Amino acid sequence: MSVKREGLDTEHGVILYLDDITVSFDGFKALNKLSLDIAVGELRCIIGPNGAGKTTMMDVITGKTRPTSGSAFFGQTYDLAGMTEYDIAHAGIGRKFQRPTVFEQHTVFENLELAAKMDKRVRPTLFARLSSEQRDKIAEILRLIRLNGQEDRLAGLLSHGQKQWLEIGMLLMQEPQLILLDEPVAGMSDAETARTAELLNELRGKHSIMVVEHDMGFVAEIAQQGEVTVLHEGSVLAQGRMDQVQADERVIEVYLGR
Incomplete structure (x- = not known):
């Protein structure tokens, strides 16, 4: 299925709409008539105990898991149920898993460079030179993810937090x-956590973001x-403001407990 990102319809201010989603595994309902929506530019935090369905919900959004029933729409234009994982990513949904998956034998710059060239039907672009626009974008993202000055460092030598930031940067390149x-x-660490909060607050409004966190x-x-x-x-x-929840x-x- 061919999907064009420019068709994204955000006229009504909703970028993601899940309606009555149920996912059953051998009779167990990992999701049970789940409905929610995310606004354009919103940063939404999702919390809940283990087994609440948070990962399954992300799997449905990215096409990894098909819902047993219900509908999922992206930008009110794309019916996610009819799309492959590749099509969904190409339409404009990026996912970062809990464990960072950077290319550890490549430099920070090379990781961002590879991300800029991913999934464009693939071989010719891997050997193409970066445009000045792409180089400017890499420089901008390096500053944003607090890794400017580290671009020539091997990704495998970064701290855990820095690897997480690099992977977020790789997503942003897409x-x-x-x-x-x-x-x-x-x-x-506490310092890395605080800097990650600053990063996500900077991204708020520029991207719609869903954060699952304990x-x-x-x-x-960030909420x-x-x-x-x-x-x-x-x-x-x-659902509501943090103090209400x-x-x-x-x-x-x-x-939460007492």
């Missing part, structure tokens, strides 16, 4: 409309201007 981040600060301090830092969605048993348990008795009972 110019996604929607970015999915799975526990981006897991294993980071670190409540980090969530509070100040937006909403938090709480998943439980495959459905939305609660933290005060919700249902959320306290199943996730």
Whole structure:
């Protein structure tokens, strides 16, 4: 299936719409009539206990898992259920998994260069020279991800946090409309976590971002201007500002505790 990103329809301000999504595995409902939407430019945090369905939801959005029932739309134009993982990525959805997957034997610059050339039907572009526009974009992203001055360093020598930032930079090279981040600060130092919060706050408004995270301090830092969605048993348990969610008795009972 051929998909053109320029067809993205954000007229009504919604970039992602999940409607009544159910995913069943051998009778177990990993998602159970899940409905939510993400606005253009929004940074939405998704929290909830293990097994709540957070990863399965991301798998549905990126085409890795097909829903048993329900609908998923990207930009009100693309029906994700009818698209391959490649088509979904090409349409403008980028995903970063919890563990960083950078090319450790290549430099920071080369990682960003490879990301700029990925998935363009592939071989001719791998050997093409970067345009001045691409070089400018790499320089801009290096500053954004706090790795300017580190461009000639092997990615394998970076700290865990720096590898996470590099992978976010590699996603940004693909110019996604929607970015999915799975526990981006897991294993980071306090200083790295704080810098990651700064990075995501800088990206807010320029990209739509969904962040799945367990670190409540980090969530509070990046959710100040937006909403938090709480998943439980495959459905939305609660949604609202961080203070509203933290005060919700249902959320306290199943996730936050006292």
